[in-house]
Amino acid sequence: MRKPEQTLQALAVSPGIAIGRACQVKGxxxxxxxxxxxxxxxxxIEPEIARFRQALEETRRELSxxxxxxxxxxxxxxxxxxxxxxxxxxxxxxxxxxxxxxREEAQNAAFAFxxxxxxxATALARMPDEYLRERAVDIRDVAARVLGHLxxxxxxxxxxxxxxxxAACELTPSETAILAPHKVxxxxxxxxxxxxxxxxxxxxxxxxxxxxVSHEVIEKLSVDDKLIVDGYGGRLILxxxxxxxxxxxxxxxxxxxxxxxxxxxxTLEPETRDGFRVExxxxxxxxxxxxxxxxxxxxxxxxxxxxYLYLGAEGLPDEEAQFAVxxxxxxxxxxxxxxxxxxxxGGDKLPGSIYFVPxxxxxxGLRGVRLCLYGRPDLFRTQLRALLxxxxxxxxxxxxxxxSTVEEITETKALIAELQKELTAExxxxxxxxxxxxMIETPAAVLQIEQLAREVDFFxxxxxxxxxxxMAADRGNERVAxxxxxxxxxxxxxxxxxxxxxxxxxxxxxxxxxMAAEPLYTPFLLGxxxxxxxxxxxxxxxxxxxxRSLFLHEAEAAVAEALECRTAAETLAxxxxxxERVAPEVISLLxxxxx
Amino acid sequence: MVxxxxxxVNPMGLHARPAALLVKTASRFAxxxxxxxxxxxxxxxxxxSLLMLAAGAGSELLLRVEGADAEQASAAISxxxxxxxxxxxxx
Numbered sequence: 082m083r084k085p086e087q088t089l090q091a092l093a094v095s096p097g098i099a100i101g102r103a104c105q106v107k108g109x110x111x112x113x114x115x116x117x118x119x120x121x122x123x124x125x126i127e128p129e130i131a132r133f134r135q136a137l138e139e140t141r142r143e144l145s146x147x148x149x150x151x152x153x154x155x156x157x158x159x160x161x162x163x164x165x166x167x168x169x170x171x172x173x174x175x176x177x178x179x180x181x182x183x184r185e186e187a188q189n190a191a192f193a194f195x196x197x198x199x200x201x202a203t204a205l206a207r208m209p210d211e212y213l214r215e216r217a218v219d220i221r222d223v224a225a226r227v228l229g230h231l232x233x234x235x236x237x238x239x240x241x242x243x244x245x246x247x248a249a250c251e252l253t254p255s256e257t258a259i260l261a262p263h264k265v266x267x268x269x270x271x272x273x274x275x276x277x278x279x280x281x282x283x284x285x286x287x288x289x290x291x292x293x294v295s296h297e298v299i300e301k302l303s304v305d306d307k308l309i310v311d312g313y314g315g316r317l318i319l320x321x322x323x324x325x326x327x328x329x330x331x332x333x334x335x336x337x338x339x340x341x342x343x344x345x346x347x348t349l350e351p352e353t354r355d356g357f358r359v360e361x362x363x364x365x366x367x368x369x370x371x372x373x374x375x376x377x378x379x380x381x382x383x384x385x386x387x388x389y390l391y392l393g394a395e396g397l398p399d400e401e402a403q404f405a406v407x408x409x410x411x412x413x414x415x416x417x418x419x420x421x422x423x424x425x426x427g428g429d430k431l432p433g434s435i436y437f438v439p440x441x442x443x444x445x446g447l448r449g450v451r452l453c454l455y456g457r458p459d460l461f462r463t464q465l466r467a468l469l470x471x472x473x474x475x476x477x478x479x480x481x482x483x484x485s486t487v488e489e490i491t492e493t494k495a496l497i498a499e500l501q502k503e504l505t506a507e508x509x510x511x512x513x514x515x516x517x518x519x520m521i522e523t524p525a526a527v528l529q530i531e532q533l534a535r536e537v538d539f540f541x542x543x544x545x546x547x548x549x550x551x552m553a554a555d556r557g558n559e560r561v562a563x564x565x566x567x568x569x570x571x572x573x574x575x576x577x578x579x580x581x582x583x584x585x586x587x588x589x590x591x592x593x594x595x596m597a598a599e600p601l602y603t604p605f606l607l608g609x610x611x612x613x614x615x616x617x618x619x620x621x622x623x624x625x626x627x628x629r630s631l632f633l634h635e636a637e638a639a640v641a642e643a644l645e646c647r648t649a650a651e652t653l654a655x656x657x658x659x660x661e662r663v664a665p666e667v668i669s670l671l672x673x674x675x676x
Numbered sequence: 677m678v679x680x681x682x683x684x685v686n687p688m689g690l691h692a693r694p695a696a697l698l699v700k701t702a703s704r705f706a707x708x709x710x711x712x713x714x715x716x717x718x719x720x721x722x723x724x725s726l727l728m729l730a731a732g733a734g735s736e737l738l739l740r741v742e743g744a745d746a747e748q749a750s751a752a753i754s755x756x757x758x759x760x761x762x763x764x765x766x767x
Contacts, residue, residue, distance in 0.1 A: 402734025
């Protein structure tokens, strides 16, 4: 009997659409399992160590070869990942630990090696820093190869008769590299993130990839199961009906063409057909994505989140450390604007090292600028001093999160003035004129937007929180998920009000929430007169295309019509109608992602 | 013995790629090159040890170099840290 079609949500980490049969890679094709411990006789110890060294040498040769191949496939620096792997194999500390274990415990090399590797990998996997956590995968990846050589297993990529969609709980970078690109259509993974090496490799190989697919789903896949991987919309479709498959095939062809056009268009100005310009900027979690600013043709950084500086393993960063990070970021951005958001913790992500008082309603608690001003003013001073000093190295703008009163701005400005005096007294080099903005994400800020506009140099609207606080519906609560209506006329009205106030007071207004990244909202934001849209790098091409497809008056007419609507569905229909006429290629891509 | 302080300025911290660069650079010198953070001192020529330091963006490390080419080694390592391991430059 035919298995029923099923659609699952997942996180898209590499764009594209793949249609094909599954190939489940169980626990990695490079098995990494605990070897059986075996006690060695005294005479066996030195030969065992020699065998271990030889296995390392064979692995080293194999990896060098793999690296060479990869460099031919990819003209990127992704092959450098293997530099780290090769150095691990030559690591004196690792060799010493393993040989010591073999000698002192008189146990076989495979077991000794496994024990030592696990000690390090486990320690790394527990680190709060995502990049270091991912290194645990790297270490286990190399280790699996070494174990293979110790056990004299000849390891090949799984024999794929045709191109398949790889499904695995976790894929290591070298597995990804050895399999792709000629045998693989796409990836479906349980573990990983947008910054894991496998995701980066998938992107550079232009293969779609999804992560966050549950273990149960992956385990249950059989070889004959047909899948569709939608790396645009973050969907996995199991056993698609012929009709679904046909629709996706058409969309895949169109999307492939569209994305290569968008790539080509990345140097085109983000302006309407009649020449009205909207800045397209990047949201960055860390400066890791900064090089992508140029590839996607962004004109600045619209939101640089500073939380990671505080949430890392390092404890709280001091002024010098922060100064160094901001300075490097500004220098690398080469005079393009960089909006740095001051520490925005509280709510769901409050680390105990910063401030910890249990709150019944953390989303309505001491978070964002509230925490900075009234919970940990010492941290705020340090961050502002570092920003003032870094400001001389580029086009810095500083944004305060969660503003809900005028005093939060005026008190911050007073603090900045005080710090500037301090820095003058210290004869330090700093910017005397810091561009200061408010992130607009509470209804109170919107209702008082004119008063706020007189106090700041810019606004940036955080639409996700604005929706949550306006609809009074927790973003994380599935039972009220239906209320997360970005397109609700009330929300559009609030955004319109903010942008109008910005124009009236001659300041600029951007949007850095999810709304900025969704092409269906671009006509509205454009028509309202938004100055800047800040988003993830994958969305910039589509948004640019929509902007370039429109005349300003068309977008303005859409806004006027939407503001008269009664429901979220009605406003969306307005925008969809407009885009179907001016940018049908964008609409067809969006419908494939179920948007 | 040459002592100095270096800070991690590249925003991603001392992860695999910077650590690999450090090991490669350090291995060019005969000197013993040690990095210390929070009282933990490790050999700059060991990849694993560097990763275990978990030196994130903004952390400060004490660099100690001992040997015939200590001056040059210390300068090369400091330079690498100051340049953010080439990760702060646009592509």
